[in-house]
Amino acid sequence: MSDISVSVTRDYEPTFGDYFALLKPRVMSLVVFTALVGLLVAPVSLHPVEAFAAILFIAIGAGASGALNMWYDADIDAVMRRTAKRPVPSGRVEPGEALAIGVGLSGISVVMLALATNLLAGFLLAFTIVFYAVVYTMWLKRSTPQNIVIGGAAGAFPPLIGWVAATGSISVEAVLMFAVIFMWTPPHFWALALFMRSDYDDAGVPMLTVTHGRKATRNHILAYTVLLAPVPVWLALTSVGGPVTLVVAVALNAWFLVGAYKIWRRDEVMAEEDNFKVEKAFFRFSLYYLFAHFGALLVDYALKAGGVI
Amino acid sequence: MDLKATHGLHHRRFSRNVGVALTLVFFVAVVFGLTVVKVTNGEAVQGFDHTVRPELVPVEGN
Numbered sequence: 110m111s112d113i114s115v116s117v118t119r120d121y122e123p124t125f126g127d128y129f130a131l132l133k134p135r136v137m138s139l140v141v142f143t144a145l146v147g148l149l150v151a152p153v154s155l156h157p158v159e160a161f162a163a164i165l166f167i168a169i170g171a172g173a174s175g176a177l178n179m180w181y182d183a184d185i186d187a188v189m190r191r192t193a194k195r196p197v198p199s200g201r202v203e204p205g206e207a208l209a210i211g212v213g214l215s216g217i218s219v220v221m222l223a224l225a226t227n228l229l230a231g232f233l234l235a236f237t238i239v240f241y242a243v244v245y246t247m248w249l250k251r252s253t254p255q256n257i258v259i260g261g262a263a264g265a266f267p268p269l270i271g272w273v274a275a276t277g278s279i280s281v282e283a284v285l286m287f288a289v290i291f292m293w294t295p296p297h298f299w300a301l302a303l304f305m306r307s308d309y310d311d312a313g314v315p316m317l318t319v320t321h322g323r324k325a326t327r328n329h330i331l332a333y334t335v336l337l338a339p340v341p342v343w344l345a346l347t348s349v350g351g352p353v354t355l356v357v358a359v360a361l362n363a364w365f366l367v368g369a370y371k372i373w374r375r376d377e378v379m380a381e382e383d384n385f386k387v388e389k390a391f392f393r394f395s396l397y398y399l400f401a402h403f404g405a406l407l408v409d410y411a412l413k414a415g416g417v418i
Numbered sequence: 419m420d421l422k423a424t425h426g427l428h429h430r431r432f433s434r435n436v437g438v439a440l441t442l443v444f445f446v447a448v449v450f451g452l453t454v455v456k457v458t459n460g461e462a463v464q465g466f467d468h469t470v471r472p473e474l475v476p477v478e479g480n
Contacts (some may be wrong), residue, residue: 162451
């Protein structure tokens with residue numbers, strides 16, 4: 110007996126890695142790290158297996174929202190150099206497959222996180238996925254230059270969810286961890302938009318650089334960096350902070366402010382002359398900035414656990 | 419249908435199928451681990467079954 114009657118012919122057979130790439134592994138690494146910090150520094154400790162499951166399902170939820178984003182944004186990803194090689198726009202994975210994986214993993218991750226930890230954590234993960242896939246991807250990204258500002262909230266949720274997974278409630282420390290990422294996202298992406306010049310124009314994405322011009326973007330980077338600076342310092346002064354977090358917060362924010370000020374002072378002629386050296390350096394530094402802040406929280410946590418402070 | 423016709427397909431999809439299989443095994447292991455932890459860390463799971471068991475009787479003052 111043979112039941113094999115359907116065979117879809119396609120030029121390229123997607124690999125497991127192609128499907129995994131739908132989950133945006135690089136974004137997931139940041140999600141895992143920040144969620145882990147949120148979970149560890151919380152005053153309630155989970156059993157290691159529960160903690161592992163919580164981080165795993167938060168990461169899968171983030172990956173699922175990435176797959177939904179790739180499904181919906183395949184048209185604009187295809188025209189941007191930075192994203193043209195993603196699985197859907199490059200034709201390696203069918204859009205329908207990305208949608209199915211995104212929806213399926215969203216459901217699994219939310220239910221499993223709620224079962225492994227608590228309902229509030231599961232609800233927050235569901236809210237994050239909907240926020241990123243629907244509010245940001247389907248609505249704001251293509252309609253307002255504030256897309257990055259509001260969409261950044263989705264990326265800011267993981268440490269808060271990690272905290273809630275451990276404690277079952279939201280507190281000021283969790284909100285401040287959220288606020289650090291939320292306020293950090295706009296300058297980070299606007300710096301990228303400054304030197305990935307034609308990409309967003311070509312795709313018709315209303316980035317601030319496209320709608321309000323590059324000078325306005327430089328102003329916004331400075332303004333948001335000024336607003337961001339006190340948040341990590343405040344976080345360092347709460348129960349999860351400590352001397353390491355405080356030193357890192359003061360030093361890195363001073364550095365970040367100087368970078369934003371340099372960007373603000375420059376114009377397009379200067380930027381073109383040195384091929385956006387300052388903007389690229391600011392963007393690169395912004396990546397270390399986030400890792401360093403959350404890493405510092407971990408160091409302070411370890412120092413407290415070891416009885417050093 | 420000649421089975422040989424599907425050999426190429428099977429070969430091309432082998433690594434993907436292995437990946438999916440390993441993912442599922444991993445998922446089962448996580449669910450099993452969680453279940454063990456939840457059961458061992460939780461409240462007493464035994465119920466009334468028509469046999470007197472002193473440990474189920476609430477202690478006065480608690």
